[in-house]
Amino acid sequence: MSHASTAAPTGRIELKLQKASQLFHTLDPSPFRESDLAREAEEYIVNWALELPKTVPIEIVIHLPWDEFSQSSASDIAGAIKGYFAHKADAMSSEMRELFKTGRLAALVALIVLSFCLVSAWLIGSTLKEGPLSQILQESFVIFGWVAIWHPSNIFLYSWPPLARRRKLLRRLAQATVTVDGDAPNPA
Incomplete structure (x- = not known):
């Protein structure tokens, strides 16, 4: 995982991953939308969110290698992250x-x-x-x-x-804009 953006007013948290599976608990057999986040991923996101101003909306950007990225899995990943934090806020x-x-x-x-x-x-x-x-x-x-x-x-x-x-922080994370993008493939 990489670092969060230093532009605090944007409320941006960035993660650069090698695989989408790094986000999720490896022993959870559920599909992405119902999976638990990996403890490390949750801590990383929550810790950076704590540093952001409370008045700005949060944007979570997940960077994946091009071969891991697809539009269908991107929406699943975004939904899973938002759903996970909504579930944690309800808990x-x-x-x-x-x-x-x-x-x-x-x-x-x-x-x-x-x-x-x-x-x-x-x-x-x-x-x-x-x-x-x-x-x-x-x-x-x-x-x-x-x-x-x-x-x-x-x-x-x-x-x-x-x-x-x-709970307020978890609700902010559940309402965050989640973007998943694929890094352009390296030319051979």
Whole structure:
């Protein structure tokens, strides 16, 4: 694979391949339109897309030797790349839905635990005489209650934004213009 174009405003990512099969997972028996991209090809495209300005459309250009190039396979390759990234974006949406479902359940459990701990700390403070044991128990319940809400807080504050950014990038790649061209044959 070659390098991406340095003209960042165009949003162009270029790959120079020896064979079209370099793009796809070699153990996947599916036709191009349904094949998974090779891990290296996906990483290459995604890493270059991350470097591009977020406001420009992305163009992916695949250069193949003339003997590997044909119009029918070019449209199959373009469709496979766009379809692959669309599928990955949909999978990311599912992952985010599952994360929020987990977060809602964790928040419910955490609020119950926090409520129990705060009431327990209050009961200990009002029933036991003032002293180190009473204070240790009260503080322990309060700390445990606040620790219980850490996980849902983490989900709703920090875990989903990276997934949303990744999904947005994958959607941009699914909407990219994909061009496959054949390098002119060398004269003999």
